[in-house]
Amino acid sequence: MTVPPADDAAKKELPPPSYRSLAAPVATPVDKFALLPAFLKVRGLVKEHIDSFNYFTTRGIRNIVEANNRIEARNDPSIYLRYTNVYVGTPSVQVDYKIENITPHFCRLTDRTYSAPIRVDIEYTVGKQHEPQHKKNVLIGYLPIMLRSYACVLHGRDEAELARQGECPLDPGGYFIVKGTEKVILIQEQLSKNRIIIDTDSKGRVIASVTSSTHEIKSKTVITMDKEKIYLQLNQFTKPIPIIVVMKAMGMESDQEVVQMVGRDPRYGDLLFPSIQECASERIYTQQQALQYMDEKVTYPGAGNQKEGRSKSILRDVFIAHVPVKNGNFRQKCIYTGVMLRRMMDAILNADTFDDKDYVGNKRLELSGQLISLLFEDLFKTMNSQAVELMNKNSDKTRSSPSDFSQLIKHEAITSGLERAISTGNWDIKRFRMHRKGVSQVLSRLSYMASLGYMTRITPQFEKTRKTSGPRALQPSQWGMLCPCDTPEGEACGLTKNLALLTHVTTDQEEGPLMNLCKSLGVEDLTLLSGEEIHAPGSFLVMFNGLILGKHRQPQTFANAMRELRRSGKIGEFVSIFVNEKQHCIHIASDGGRVCRPLIIADKGISRVKECHMKELRDGIRSFDDFLRDGLIEYLDVNEENNALIALYEHVDQDDVERSSITHIEIEPLSILGVVSGLIPYPHHNQSPRNTYQCAMGKQAMGNIAYNQLFRADSLLYLLVYAQRPLLTTKTIELVGYDKLGAGQNATVAVMGYSGYDIEDAIVMNKSSLDRGFGRCIAMKKYTVMKENYGDGVSDRIAKPQRDKDGVLLRQNMRALDEDGIAAPGQIIRNHDVYVNKQSPKIVDRRGAGALLKDMDYKDSLAIYKGVDGETTVVDRVMLCSDTNEKLSIKCIIRHTRRPEVGDKFSSRHGQKGVCGTIVQQEDFPFSERGICPDLIMNPHGFPSRMTIGKMIELIGGKAGLSCGRFHYGSAFGEPSGNADKVEDISNTLIKHGFSYNGKDFLYSGILGHPLEAYIFMGPIYYQKLKHMVLDKMHARASGPRVLLTRQPTEGRSRDGGLRLGEMERDCLIAYGASMLIFERLLLSSDPYQVQVCRKCGLLGYYNYKLKTSYCSMCKNGENMAKMRLPYACKLLFQELQAMNVVPRLKLTEG
Amino acid sequence: MPKKGTKSKKAVDDVPDQQENKLPDYLELQRTRVVCNADAPIHTQGFQYSGAFAAMGVDNSVSVEKFCKNFKIDIKRLTEDDMEFDMIGVDASIANAFRRILIAEVPTMAIEKIFMADNTSVIADEVLSHRLGLIPLDADPRLFDYISENDVPNERNTIVFKLHVSCEKGSQRITVKSGELEWLPEGSQLSMASPAQSGDKQKTFTSFSQSQKEILEKPLGVKFKDITIARLGPGQAIELEAHAVKGVGKVHAKWSPVATAWYRMLPEVVILEQIEGEEAEELVKKCPVNVFDIEDLGNGGKRAVVAKPRACTLCRECVMGPCGEKIQLRRVRDHFIYTIESTGALPPEVLFTEAVKILEEKCERVISELS
Structure with a gap:
């Protein structure tokens, strides 16, 4: 049955021949589907990761180096080093002064890090000569490279080339290979930076908070309303500071100006009045008085610039740090504070205007590029400061010959710092007091879906223990951006999310040109305006990445103009223009980490994408980027979506919506789901x-x-x-x-x-x-054996299996071994068989004896295979490679084919x-x-x-x-x-x-x-x-190993542990009255122990085997001794209590 | 063959021991037909108990005479690989017994042991062996004995095949087909591990006392030569020896002589009430397998008739529509349309006789156990 089902729907919809059929929009959405593969073709499944990393390697790293490009000696600033250029090379390793290019698959197999050298061009002085020297291609460290990024050898390769490199063409890339393991840097979800958030705190007070983030500092500014008065809360002040005092301290001494800055509406005045009154009652009228007042409240008064006053420097550097202060002019900060106050009062007057922290538009996603750039900046600065330190030390010691900086730059710090962070997932950045754990995770290769799922996963920043349902609930604003289905159950439910199929995460875009553009489109500069003018009715504030840029009298015209520029490709496609009617603001955003998605632009409900475009796409003349460039499709972020009316289908009538007001059309409804739920x-x-x-x-x-x-070396691999x-x-x-x-x-x-x-x-x-x-299914498990080197030529050796003179193996469990002492591929290997016949020297620290060791100097340290009895497993492959420390590592991959049971x-x-x-x-x-x-x-x-x-x-x-x-x-x-x-x-x-x-x-x-x-x-x-199979789980034991400390049976299958008779099971037996069974289970089958108890003092004695008597060491005699049986754990408890000066005494009665 | 319900002849003075008594229509229907209603089939079980109708004087027991009189086999189709025949006049349990025996108990030969000398292909040894095991062999299992665990493989219980293919370096990828399995009538060519004493005849994994060529009339091989075993890339090779032994499908499906064997009960479509005119045409159109046809009534009227009841696949479209009440779909309880699809070791008709022999044997065993 191949009835094209959409046909009749379209027929029903199409009206009798009219102007619209002449315009011929895409007849049915079936055609539009072709956009999806086109989109994914140019984008790949993990474009956001790769884009972010590419931004770092091409721009971010350059910005960081440029910002810190000069280091100089403390004593003599003429001795300096300047970085003139920085670039990331091709992935390679240095082996014995020879540089070898490496491929990702090579790194996976040989436990290496897939990294590329970061090289710089430098200009520096040597000694006292002031003639600068130049040097190119100086190594400052190795950067782990994201697969399929620009710097990766796989970038832009076709399927055949990928196959030659040992790579799977379906693998999306976007992860790193560190020490042979594949690591993903998960997408981190954060509250957006540099934006005003109006919220209530735990006590129900209205607060306006801004988390400012600049290159230098991260700070949080909170303005609260407490008992009708408004205060500023900042970590640097011990107490909340009345906001009017702050305004005055910033030079806005006139109360009238403050009120104007907030807005002339009398209701604002009423709300502001108590605060003004409080300030007046403190007798603070001038900037000087205000600063003085604040100086008393500074947390660490000792530190800071004494000349200027501590609080002024705090106001300049910490208080809403992202708003610049130029030449000591605080006006911008004043206006910003005014806007914050105004938004707060709006929220008090009208509860609708509270911000929602869970709203996706208020979230930013931090991707691997940003995280690595944070880390790199830190490491780069550390490297430079270490170089300066060394230089200072040198020049202090030997005043005569100051060395040059180029000798002092050590590349190990950056290499190991980056490698360690990615391999452990611990992101510690001292500057921002950032200590994050679990940023990177091992890419699960359990199934293709699992690894794709990892690439789209978003982890939350807040602690998972919070019971609140708000952040866990499905947010309407995540439509099309985050998958509504794909979230784990239990603890992280709703917090860990996944990207939807078409979501893109933006990277930073340059701000300067955009600001200029805004100004030339009629944004009036803030500094020229009075408070009165800023809040004039009908005019909108223009906010650019959280900064107040100015105001505009015709917001809609301005927004339309900007959007037109974006659609024509004059400004970046990810710039968002959002007109907030409620706040009388236009938000322009070009910052990184916003989620956005492509949508078809519709003019008055008629799609711009026409059949002819789709035909061109199908014919391969047109690509997805052409759609973008021609202004047929655009990216909208969550905020801008609020200005759009998006129809699901063009041809389906929405009863309650005027067709002409539709501005966009979805590409495909299925794209609201993610990859895994797809x-x-x-x-x-x-x-x-x-x-x-x-x-x-x-x-x-x-x-x-x-x-x-089949060519990978995963530690565990399940295949169907x-x-x-x-x-x-x-x-x-x-x-x-x-x-x-x-x-x-x-x-x-x-x-x-x-x-x-x-x-x-x-x-x-x-x-x-x-x-x-x-x-x-096939389960393959990797077993690694290291041939250890002990120095001095002493090392482990792999011996061939010992045979008698007829060639019969001396030990049966060596049957899987080849003549080289390592299991042969294809051999059947059973439980307890040896797969590497390794021998270690008996004495390790004997110096200079490496060559002289004889057979008898070695002891067996065999690698014995532990499998399930009765199952036949086969040695699939054996791989030999030397690791970074030149040690031989032998990897045996053992395969087990299983049928369902x-x-x-x-x-x-x-x-x-x-x-x-x-x-x-x-x-x-x-x-x-x-x-x-x-x-x-x-x-x-x-x-x-x-x-x-x-x-x-x-x-x-x-x-x-x-x-x-x-x-x-x-x-x-x-x-x-x-x-x-x-x-x-x-x-x-x-x-x-x-x-x-x-x-x-x-x-x-x-x-x-x-x-x-x-x-x-x-x-x-x-x-x-599913991967859960009985064979891996079944477990039973009779008697077996015991824990050393308590002498109770061990726990867990891996330790051949006993099966626990737990508390609830015990309760059942008690209720049933099966006392002997409890006795047997809890004592006899667990940890019975014979003790000698002194009937007199009640303490434990001991049994003297020589004299065959028991003895109480407390009473110093053996007269009143009794024998009894206790759980060993009980005896242990008594002794531990005694060690703590608590005397447990046993009172015995005749039984 | 299907019995028509007898005209009801109510007699108050029915004598219980009168053998020729007829059951009333509705009971006769229940006894001989499964009625497939739109929602669910009814009377599926039938009446097993011999005295079920004793009160009405009807004997429901199974007797040899009755069986001999009624039993019939009618072969509808017979090809090399499959056959379809009607088995009439037996109970479902008997028909089912043959089906079960065909699937699980008629022996065939299948590869059971693989001696892998070399396998550098991407396919794992176990998987390759599994695939080889499932290849149907063209060997008459009746000419071979079962091999038990302690038996030495000999020409009477083991067939040896060799597979040795390699893909030259630099050439194209090749596909290894089942046709490349080579029969070794002289037994295994692989020698056992220890080549200690030279001069001795190499000890191999089989001990054939004579060539199988001498025992068998026709050479052995695989039934289908185009089954893909593996694909080899350049430089890869497979060398192995496969030993086939006799076994039954109960143990592993590879020994099952049939792809499947099954039966269905003969469909019977009854139009209870005349369906005429447009309704009739609709009915004819509705049936995807064209069970119904139109019969022209003299005066230009049309009437639906049942033309090909045998084709009915029980989609139940006819009984679900507006005229659903007028049609009844039934299955004849003692008429089985039997299909046997052989995998190729034995022709389907032989398979059936083998199955009969096995059932016979079983019965004899029961009888001897009981006596």
Whole structure:
């Protein structure tokens, strides 16, 4: 059934021939879909990461070096070094003074860091000569390189070239390789900087806060209203300072001017009056008095510029630090404070104007480029200051020959600093007192989806323990920007988010030209205006990246002009122009970290993208960037979206909306979901939490990981042997390449009860299906053995397996070894077998004896494989490489092929997980009239409470797809645009091929042979095998190892631990009265211990084995000793108490 | 064959022991038909108990005479690989027994052991072995014995194949097909590990006393030569020896002689009430497998008739529409349309006779156990 479903919808919509049909907008949105692949082609899936890093390597690093480009000796400023240029080279390593280029895959395999040298050109003086010397290509450190960024060797390579480099073309890049492990720097979510936020604090007071951030300082300014009076709170002051005092201190001595600055409305005056009164009552009238008042309240009065007064320097440098003070002129700060006060009072007068901290427009996302640039700046400054220090030390010591700076620059600091930060994830920047943990994480390669999911993940900045629901709730403003489904369950629910498919995160853009442009478009400069004029009715303030630029009398005209400039490409495409009617402000933003997304521009509801454009796109003449350049599509950020009216579809009438007021049209509704939730078919038919569950589970599904999966050296790798592409796909699946790297199989599912082993979501599996390869997976595990060097030529050695004279192995567990003493690829390796026959020298610190060591000087330090008894595992590969310390590391990858067994976990794509309850012979399985026998049986009770209608549609859609030979689609919200097949069409297809419209078949019982008493809902569903397998979890033990300290059985499977009889189990036994059982479990099977107790003093004695008597060391005799059994932990407790000077005494009675 | 319900002949003075008593229509329907209603099929189980209708004087027991009289097999289609036949006059349990035996208990030969000498392809040894195991072999299992754990592989219980392919460096990627498995009638060519004493005849993994060529009439091989086993890139090679043994599908699906074997009950479509005119045309159009046809009534009127009931796939479209009440879909309980799809070791008709033999054996075993 291939009825183009959108056709009739379009026909219905198109009016009789009119002017509109002549203008011919895109007839149906089906065509517009082509924009999505075009967008992702130019952008890749992780453009935001790569863009951010590219910005750093091309611009950011330059800015940092330029800002700190001169260092000079303290004693003699004529001795200096100046950085004239900086650039990032190609990734390479230096091996024995030879520079070798490296590829990412090489780094993964050999545990290296994929990094490129940062080189600078310098100008410096040597000694007393004042003639500057020049040097080029000076190494100042190695920078870990993000894969697929400009500096990466993979940048711009095609598929064949990538394959030659050992790289998977579907891998999105955007991560780093540090010491062989792939590390992602997660996107960090923050409250936006340099913006006024009006909020209430915990006591319900209205506060206006600004977090200022400049290159020099980060500060937080808070203005609160307490008991009708307004105060400034700043960490540098011990007490809140009345705001009028602050104004006066900044030179605004006249109260009238202050009131004017806030606004002339009498209501503002009323609110301001108590504050003015308070200031007057303190008898502060002049700037001098105000500063004096404030000086008394400074936290550390000792420090600071004494001449000028501490509080003035605080006002200049800390108080709303991002507002510049030029030549001691505080006017800009005064105006800014005035605006803050005004916004506060607006909020008091009208509660609507409070800002929402959870609003996405008030958030900024910090990406890897920004984080690395913070770190680099810090390290670069440290390196420079260390050089200066060294220089000073040198010149102090030997006044005669001051050395030159170029010798003092050490590149190790930056190299190791960057490497350490990325590999541990600890971001410690002293300047900003920043100590963040877990910034970078290991890229999970469990499945392709898991690694993609990592790249789009956003971690929150605040602590996760907060119980508040506000930040966790779904925000309306995250529509299209952040995925509404993809969030973890539990602790981080709603805090950790994921980007939607089309979201882009901006990078910084240059501010200067934009400011000039604004001014030439009629923004009146702030410094020329009085308070009265600023707040004149009808005129809007123009805020540029949080700074007040000026005002404009015709805001709408100005905004339109700016937007027109943006659409024509004259200013950056990510500049946002937002007219805030409520605040009488125009916000222009060009800062980095804003989320935005592309939208089609519509003129009076008619799309600018026409059929001709789409044809050009399909023909390959036009790219996505051309759409941008021609002003057909533009990026809107969250704030600017508030000025737009966005229609879902052009051709669908919105009843309540005037068509002509529509300004934009969505590219595709499915793009509101992210990458991971995009693989759910028909997600809009499911109960919402089910989609969230699937997002978590899709990352655990086994499948193919990358095209180079068999050449990688992951420490744990799960692969599905016969991974398939889902029969019911979505457009997102095709866009992200999940159809090429699937993680599941299309199983024929019958929804019915069977055998009783299917309760609680368990599934019944067909043994023949398993025989034929369903759910078969490969688990590969890496075992690394290091050949240690002890110096002096003494090192471990790998010996060949010892044999007797007939060539028979002396030890059976060496059968997997090759003649070189390392397991041979392809050998079957069993539990307790040796995979590297390593021997270590018995005496390590013997000097100069390296060559003389004999066989007997070595002891075995074998690498023994610990596996599951009875399972055959195979040595897949053995890799030898030397690491950075020239040590030989031997990596053995051991492979285990597993078929599903009872207890393995499976899941469909709808958050419906279940374990395999039983495996049944094929002949016992029901079969249909066509001889089809299901692969698995699922219990129908899984449906009513879960309400996963999407799964049902997937089933019938898949069945229809099978019968007509076409992959069916189930994209989110795709029915109107034809990206999802409608149930009606699917049913028609089923009927055409002789199935029932509802997907229910007439089945015969495989056991008794008669027909089943109901029609059974049967068809294919894409099933994922999850990584949780019984084999890795099953555990039992009789007696076994014990903990040294308490002598109780160890805990956990990995330590062959005992099974704990916990408190609740104990309670049951007590309630039941099974006292002997408790005794046995808690004492005999745990840590029984025989003690000697003195009946007199009640303390523990000891047993003297020589004299065969027990003895109390307290009473100094052995007369009243009694023997008893205690848990060892109890005895330990007594002794520990005694060590703390607490005497526990045992009182014994005859029993 | 299907019995028509007898005209109801109510007799108050029915004598219980009168053998020729007929059941009333509705009971007869329940006994002989499964009625497939729109919502669910009813009377699926049938009446098993011999005395179910004893009160009405009807004997419901199974008797050999009745069976001999009624049982019939009618072969509809027979090709090399599959067959379709009607099995009439047996209970579902008997028909099902044959199906189960066909799937799980008729033995075939399949590759069970692989001796991997070299495998540098991307496919893992275990997966390659698994794939080889599933290849249907063209070997008559009746000519071979089962091998038990302690048995020495010999010409009577083991078939040896060799696969040795390599892809030259610098050449194109190649696909290894099942046709490249080479039969070794003389047994294994791989020698066992220790080559200590020279001069001795190399000990191999099989001990054939004679060539299999002498025992067998026709050479052995794989049934289909175009099954992809693996793909080899330049410089990769596979060298292995595969030993096939006799087994049954119960143990592993690779020994199952059938792709699948199943039956369906004969569909019976009954028009309970005349459907005429437009309604009839609609009905004909509605059925995707054209079960219905139009019969012209003399006066230009049209009437729906059942033309091809056998084609019914039970999509239930006809019984769900407005004229749904006028049609009844039924299945004849003792008429089975049986399909056997052989994997190729044995022709389907032989498979069925084998299945019958196995059932016979089982019955004999039960009888001997009981006596």
